[in-house]
C-alpha cells in the first residue's frame with residue numbers, strides 16, 4: 696500500500712463525502728498499471744517514433760500504414776488488457792454519486808469495461824474501437840468495432856515458440872520493439888470505407904489539430920455552466936498539458952472546485968499550478984484510487 700499522509704487522506708475523504716458535483720479528468724497514467732504505455736516520458740516511444748507525432752492527421756496522410764500499425768497494435772493491447780483497481784474504484788464512485796462526470800482522455804475502453812456508467816463518461820479523445828472514414832466529405836462512422844486485427848494485413852506477426860515441443864505454438868512478436876521488423880504494407884491492404892469505397896478508414900480518435908467531438912463538448916459545457924458550484928475535480932494520471940482537456944481543471948476551479956491530483960510524478964501539476972487547498976497523492980493510480988475512494 697502506498698504512503699498516503701493520513702491528514703491528507705482524512706481531509707480529502709471528508710470533502711468527498713459532502714461533495715455533490717464532482718469531476719474526474721483521466722489520462723494515460725490511469726491505465727499504465729494495466730500494461731498500456733503513456734504518451735510522454737518513458738514508454739512514449741513506439742519503435743523509433745514519438746507516440747504524439749503519430750497522433751496527427753499529417754502522419755496519417757504521410758504514412759497511413761505506419762499509423763495503422765501503431766493503432767492496430769494499441770487496439771490489440773487494449774483488448775488484451777484488464778481494467779485495474781483504479782478503473783473499478785472510479786466506476787463505483789460514478790455509480791454512487793449523482794452529480795458525477797468523468798472526462799476521459801483515454802481511448803482504451805477500460806473505464807467502460809470496469810462498469811463506468813456511459814452517461815457519466817465523456818470520451819474527449821474518442822475511442823480505439825471507433826472507426827471512421829478519412830475522406831473529408833464522407834460521414835461514415837462505426838463504433839464498437841472490436842475486430843482484431845481490423846484487416847488481415849494488420850495482424851501482429853508471430854514466430855514459432857521454440858520452448859514448446861508438443862504443439863508448436865505461435866508467439867506474437869513485440870512490434871513496439873524497433874528491432875522487430877514490420878511487415879510491408881500496401882495501401883490496398885489497409886481498411887477502406889464501405890460507404891464511399893474511396894477513403895481509407897482511420898481510427899475514431901482525436902488527433903492534434905482536430906476538434907473534440909462536438910456532442911461531448913456540448914455536454915461538458917452544459918454540466919459546467921449549471922449554477923451550482925463544482926465541489927471537486929480529480930486529475931488522475933495525466934500530464935494535463937493537452938488542450939482543451941487540461942483547461943477543464945481551471946474551469947472547475949473557477950466554479951469553486953478543489954483539486955486532487957493523483958500522479959506518479961510530483962512535477963506533473965496542472966497548468967494553472969497548485970493551490971493551498973489542493974491535494975497531491977503521489978504514486979500509482981491503481982493503488983491510490985481504491986485507497987482514497989474507500
Ligand code: BJW
Nearest residue numbers: 722723724733734735800904932933934938959960979980
Ligand atoms: C501515472 C502512472 C501511474 C504514469 N499512476 N500516474 C491551447 C494552448 C496551447 C495549445 C493548444 C491550445 N488549444 C489547442 C491546442 C493545440 C493542441 C494542444 O493541446 N497542444 C499542447 C500539446 C500544447 N490541442 C489540440 O490540437 C486538440 N484539438 C483542438 O484543440 O482543436 C481545436 C483547435 C485546432 C487547431 C488549433 C487550435 C485549436 C486535440 C488534442 C488531441 C490529443 N490527442 C491525443 C491522441 C489521442 C489518440 C491516441 O490515443 O492515440 O490524446 S495526444 C495524447 O495526449 C492523447 C492523450 O489523451 C493526451 C494526453 O496525454 P495524457 O493522457 O496526459 O498522457 P501523458 O503520457 O502525457 O501523461 C501520463 C501521466 O501519467 C504523466 O503525468 C505520468 O507521470 C502519469 N503516470 N504512470 C499515476 N501508474
Ligand code: ZN
Nearest residue numbers: 828833888891
Ligand atoms: Zn467514406
